[in-house]
Amino acid sequence: MVEITVCGQALERASAERATVTVQSRWSAPSAEAAMRAVAEAHERLVADARSHETSGAAESWHADRVSISHHQEWVGEGQPRTSVYTAAAAVTVRFRDFEELGSWIGSIGLHETHEVGGIEWSLSDETERALGKTARTRAIADAVERAGDYAEAAGLGAPVVAGIQEPGTTAPGPPVPKARMATMAMSAADAAPAVSLEAGELSVRAAVEVRFVADPLAHAI
Structure with missing residues (x-):
């Protein structure tokens, strides 16, 4: 044998049947309050969009589980005191079924300078x-x-x-x-x-x- x-x-x-995209709202300002205020307003718009896409069926799911704020000293010029800069950020991730709707959404949110669109992860349904x-x-x-x-x-x-x-x-x-x-x-x-x-x-x-x-x-x- x-x-x-x-x-x-x-x-x-x-x-591909699904497309997952993460959109981050980011803003820098001289104070933490100003940075957070700008990000909170931008983030609220994204969350409203995500909810709307899920309700319409264009998106399968979404989550918003990332927020951060950082601080650094920025050099202005020789002999000048450094200035404080605060940067706040929050992210929304949406998993789309409708690629056409995703393209329209990216086009619209791209007009706002507070938004940063990450790469798209393509996948199949479970x-x-x-x-x-x-x-x-x-x-x-x-x-x-x-x-x-x-x-x-x-x-x-x-x-x-x-x-x-x-x-x-x-x-x-x-x-x-x-x-x-x-x-x-x-x-x-x-x-x-x-x-x-x-x-x-x-x-x-x-x-x-x-x-x-x-x-x-x-x-x-x-």
Whole structure:
């Protein structure tokens, strides 16, 4: 009896279904009160927008759980006393379903100098990611069976039989199997309408599995 161990792999792709963006309100002023006041007003507008997007169904969820204020001394000129500068910031994160609505929102909030738009993280819905993961795992097993069959045939062995299955890294440390999330983003804004056109590429869900087989030598090969 001969043991054959192979690694089966599979990749499933689907277009992005969610886009998560973080918008930060930031302002600097000579006093903490002035900085916080400006940020609080800007942040309130963003929170109102986030609630509205969730209510309309354009967004799946949102949260506002980051706020900070810092202070530093700024150099003005030779022989001049340093001035105090206070910087306040707060952030809102929104997970959108509607990419067109997201583009319009980015275009509108970009007009306010207190707002800073972070990068967009593209993702799949939880349901789609689970479905693709299941399909990828099934195909990874099929890939392992095919690989083992090829090795057995080349070595003059009979049909291999599964003796063990494990995911890479479950018994010993090793390099992680990445679940790739790749997307492209195209942005353009018309002069009259400051909407941002967003188009996400495909995202990938990978699966890998180690399968151990056993196979007997063919009678004529003994």
